[in-house]
Amino acid sequence: MNMPVLERNVQGKSKLSFVDCDIHPIQRSEKDLHPYLSAHWREHMTTFGGHVRQGLIGQVMHPRMMAAGQRADAYPKNGGPPGSDLELMQQQHLDFNGVETGMLVALSRGGMEERNLDFAAALSSAVNDWQLHDWVEKDRRLKAGIVVPQEHAEHAVQEIDRRVQDEAFRQVIISPKSSEPLGRRRYWPIYEACARNNIVLGLHPAGVSGGNPSSGTGWGTYYMQEHYTFGTTTTGNLISMVIEGVFEKFPNLKVALIESGFSWAPALGWRMDKHWERMRKETPHLKRPPSEYLREHVWFCTQPMEEPETAGHLTEIIDWIGWDRIMFSSDYPHWDFDDPKYALNFKMTDKQRAGILRDNAKALYRLA
Amino acid sequence: MSRYVVAKAGEVAPGTSKLVTVKGREIGIFNVQGAYYALANTCPHEGGSLCEGRITGLVQSDGPGQYKLLRKGEFLRCPFHGWEFEVATGQSYCDPTSMRIRQFNVEVAPGEDVVKGPYVAESFPVSVEEEYLVVEV
């Protein structure tokens, strides 16, 4: 029998500096957004609060397994949720792990899920200001993602156009837990704005449903089911974007999938190609086999890293996807955090490792 | 191998742990119902600081919808991914054969012995009246 793993060989003391494509900052409380909201919306937030599509306030109906979905060691000593204290983030992650660039994905109170569209617009502007002033300006390793009210395309476009010249913002963030599949035309103005401004579109699942059960079979009972739907929901959205012809319409649109895994991508490409071949008359706007759009337009972040029974199988999966399309992400400070020293525990060349840890993200996001 | 005095025995109460550093290595000292265990403070999976995790019991089931919490205080959940480890053996509950936390010998020594040596107390003041936890590294 093999010896048990006691401690892993980590990638030495001289760490390769890396780009972390998924870090979650959060407000200590809603008051952090007050400086960036008008008196009207401050009052609204205090009195009415958010209006989202679920039955509980401030917590999800599939409660997370670990410490409300957080790394249990990431709670700041002086209060506030994990991800709300820059100093702790620096100490625990940015400095400790040697992050060269950290891509912020601000999920909380950003208006992605808000049903009151005007409030959603106000929140997204506020969260973008907050990312800029409370995070990026205080630690230049951090880059922001423009959070937009995705169900309100008109404001989303305004927000993108307003932010995009600022180098602090390197992508646009929307959630695959949308009200409709993301290929539907109501979202195309957002893609037009991304393509026109040559800025990456990042898809990261938010906690709350866009109004549909989280799987085509209905709501699951357990968190373990809900966790799995992050992947299947993203699959559904990718099918939608490809088959609706989003990438025909916007040939320079680049999409980064964040926290959705990647090992399912080859099978999805094969399946789409096979059945498109027989059904292609239904979608004459598609000029090429669907997998080619995936290969050209989609990048994948690693977390939550797959851990096959045989580690080498992952090497093969990435061979099929393309080594230039995989980017390391940690998901700090969430419970399913991946550590850059441990997570890439399968065979690859130094160049491939550097690609995943740093170079692929630098090229995609045009980081200096 | 040297033996290091790391704490007074009374400092680690049953059901709790204490993080100590020996030769630059973080070690968690755990007290499970009066028995002491020393485990590396590094999860073998992805390096989580184990002393930040909850000390808990073992959840078992006789079938769907049936829940039992057994052996309270004998298990540790990593603060990252919630993997469960048996404190006494360091073994992963889900993967006992191939995943285990590095263990160290720890014993209780009377102050009298500790004062005599051959122990490394680093800057730890000892007195003959107390009992001490001694880790072998």
Next chain:
Amino acid sequence: MKLPYHGAIDCDLHPAVPSTKALVPYLDDFWQDHLANRHIDRFGLTLSSNAPGLPISAREDWRPAQGLPGSDFELLRKQALDGFGLRYAICNVLHGAVALFNVDMAAALCTAVNRYVAKEWLDRDPRLRGSILVPPQNVDLAVAEIERCAGDKRFVQVMFLVMGDAPLGQRRYWPIFQAAEKHGLPIGVHAGSSFRQAPTGSGWPSYHLEDYLLQAPAFEDLIVSFLTEGVFQKFPGLKLVLAESGFTFLPTLLWRNNKVWRGARTEVPWIDRPPADIIRDHVRFTLQPVDAPDGKMLNRIFEHVGSDKLVLFSTDYPHPHFEGDDALPDGLSDDMIRRILIDNPLETYPRLRDAAGAANAQMNKEAVP
């Protein structure tokens, strides 16, 4: 490639009920009268996820001159049973009864479909086997239908669509599994939806092609439902057969559930061993459609899956997934072909095993002078 020998067991083939009028003789007086009053018998009760005109619903050379694909017995016998030299073929009738909201009407129609299948199909060719269509809308009525059919050993499984009222692993459905296990009937789940909810977690897509592609993620979520609910702990003799599901998604499914289980185990503590092992022991997949580009890739997928016992031969007749007689993908080893064509189906379906055993015994008896 073509099948190398006769005797394959086709675990997913689709006779069609030609019209609701064809079911009328199998309904009681009340339902005959009731359907006629409401003109329900003048419509097809055809599932939209299996719309007959779609290129995905029938191969051109397998469409009858008139009527629904799969509705012509002689054509199915010639093209499928004889054409592929099948030993057995399991009839999965996709019928709209399962999409109705009136549970009693649904149950009456399911009964009629099963009686129709027994009489008009199973009686006409000894190679044909049936799946029991049950009303998923009501568990008591579904169990009653299983009990009614179970005495006929030609029915070899119970059938559902993958997207129904709720994830099928839920405890509300367990009396069905109890009855199925008792009678040696696997639970068959076929692609399709009654569209009680959108086929994605983000709502309703635009194209039929998307609906078809989205079957696979729905099957993934279904497997996770059976796994987490503990169905296989409660019913250790139960097999789940997924038909027309595809299976190249399996490696990700196995890996991810193994990983998440380690952190999420305490919410579902009846999962007492790695999920991948449970899935490999209990879940089976019909072959077509093969969503891998070539034999080399397919063999890599089987290697990642870590088992040669999971795939059951199917033609999915009259659905079009391959050209000519090439019902097997290229590049499989002889052992794997034998497992897919014969061994895996026999290991999955107790009633086929019994029938094959009886037939072999009969042959041996005749061979001895």
